[in-house]
Amino acid sequence: MDRAASPSLAARADDLQQSDIRSVTRRVEEVDGINLGQGVCDLPTPEPIKARAHQAIRDDASIYSHYAGIEPLRRAILEKEQAHNEVPATSPEDVVVGVGSTGVFVSAAFTLLEDGDEVVLFEPFYGYHRNILELTGATIRYVPLGGPDATFDRSAMEAVLTDDTKAVVVNTPANPSGKVWTREELSTLAGLLHAHDLVAITDEIYEYMLYDGAEHVSLASLPGAYERTITLSGFSKAYNVTGWRLGYGVAPAPIAEKIGLMNDLLYICAPRPLQHAALAAFEDLDDDYVAQLQADYAERRELLCETLEAIGFDVPWPDGAYYVLAHFGDLAGTQAGFADDAAACDTLIEDAHIGSVTGRSFYHDPADGQHELRLCFAKELPVLRRACEQLRAAFGG
Ligand SMILES: Cc1ncc(COP(=O)(O)O)c(C=O)c1O
Structure with missing residues (x-):
């Protein structure tokens, strides 16, 4: 839209902009990469839940x-x-x-x-x-x-x-x-x-x-x-x-x-x-469902944390949720492309075709996140394995 001709908007709307997370998603798609940035889990919905949704729609619960x-x-x-x-x-x-x-x-x-x-x-x-x-x-x-x-x-x-x-x-x-x-x-x-x-x-x-x-x-x-x-x-x-x-x-x-x-x-x-x-x-889902979910995520956590450690990140292993907030202060001094979080995020997309989120997204002072990237491990295991192979191939380890 022609900015000069556009109506004036409320300040709360004017301040809104596409988050870094979405623009990373777009760039990862452009290189046909794997997005470990957005916290979107792509695992299937349990069948009993899907079945009840079908039933409710058929029953006109509308x-x-x-x-x-x-x-x-x-x-x-x-x-x-x-x-x-x-x-x-x-x-x-x-x-x-x-x-x-x-x-x-x-x-x-x-x-x-x-x-x-x-x-x-x-x-x-x-x-x-x-x-x-x-x-x-x-x-x-x-x-x-x-x-x-x-x-x-x-x-x-x-x-x-x-x-x-x-x-x-x-x-x-x-x-x-x-x-x-x-x-x-x-x-x-x-x-x-x-x-x-x-x-x-x-x-x-x-x-x-x-x-x-x-x-x-x-x-x-x-x-x-x-x-x-x-x-x-x-x-x-x-x-x-x-x-x-x-x-x-x-x-x-x-x-x-x-x-x-x-x-x-x-x-x-x-x-x-x-x-x-x-x-x-x-x-319809019992404690076994949760136990299985925890075992599945624990395996994914280990895979991603070990990979990130192998390529030189300092990784505080998470006790919960499905993200790793990995630090790369050491790499910043030794490896090209890791000067700060924005550079590191670009480097992961360009060299490994992996999406991540810049550390600055999580602090009001961007400097506090300058040596951090967030990666999400809520992915189908074969996809996460491929992502880890891409990271190791690009950065050694
Ligand atoms: C901390 C936290 N709260 C809430 C949400 C979104 O939850 P919902 O889908 O229930 O709105 C997310 C999604 O990433 C999250 O990370």
Whole structure:
């Protein structure tokens, strides 16, 4: 469009641009490469879930649902959160089904935050969290929290708290670092929520992707924390339905009700037939499904981490999720094409036909990510094997 003739847009739209992740996707496609950049898992959707979707469409389950989701699904989620996450939710009224966990995050953020508020976000962060929080008008206060072993530092968070701080966003297991918050860290955080009258939004979308015995703990399960926590999770990652856009939030009913109404305002409801299909995740798939998923991802993690180490990256192996935030500070000094994250990302595309994400995407100060790349191992095993062979062929190891 001719810029001079284009209508003026809201600042929030003017500031939007295609993320680096999408442009890497395009360039990787141009060289017919393998994209380990975007966190899109290309594994097949489990048959029972697909079968129920077909059935629901045949049954004409096609009209809007309640804005917080169909009752049987809300009840199934409630029971899962009680049994698996030990979250003391008491009724389906505590559950909101939305357009992906992202949709519920948007509704929760707009329910909680407005101009003049402050919200704490840990770094490295997931870009959507930062961008959505910015849309609310709240000011983001960043607290550094490094790789999988970096411990949550109470004083680092206290240092950014002001009278205007209203909320904190936690992501465990975390994208991109793979950090899994420990019970102790979450207890410390719960203490801060009380002391400073804060609400937490916890994004637990990777709750089933855990390695080396790491335990997923929901903040809301800790004594007294439920009243101040909005717990988010969903179906995208665990059941390979990222494009279905189905997720959920759990919070005390008065908060959940407002998030549901915000959902209604923004999207009306999550896709109706797919809500019926999601019931299969609870009714037709058992613990064996999760055990198999964990074993499959553990194998992929090992393959990618060992490959990256072999070609000279310093790799903090993730305890959870399905990304590696690999460091290449050593290569930056010794190998051409690795001067910084943008150069390294280009080099991986050009020399190995592999897509990755630049470290700067995960920090408000790009310099903090200048020697990091994120790679995703949620790929079919033969594809991931080929990607690793391409990396070894291009960079030795
Ligand atoms: C931390 C995190 N939260 C949420 C999402 C998206 O989840 P959903 O598909 O449920 O919106 C992603 C996807 O990459 C993610 O990494």
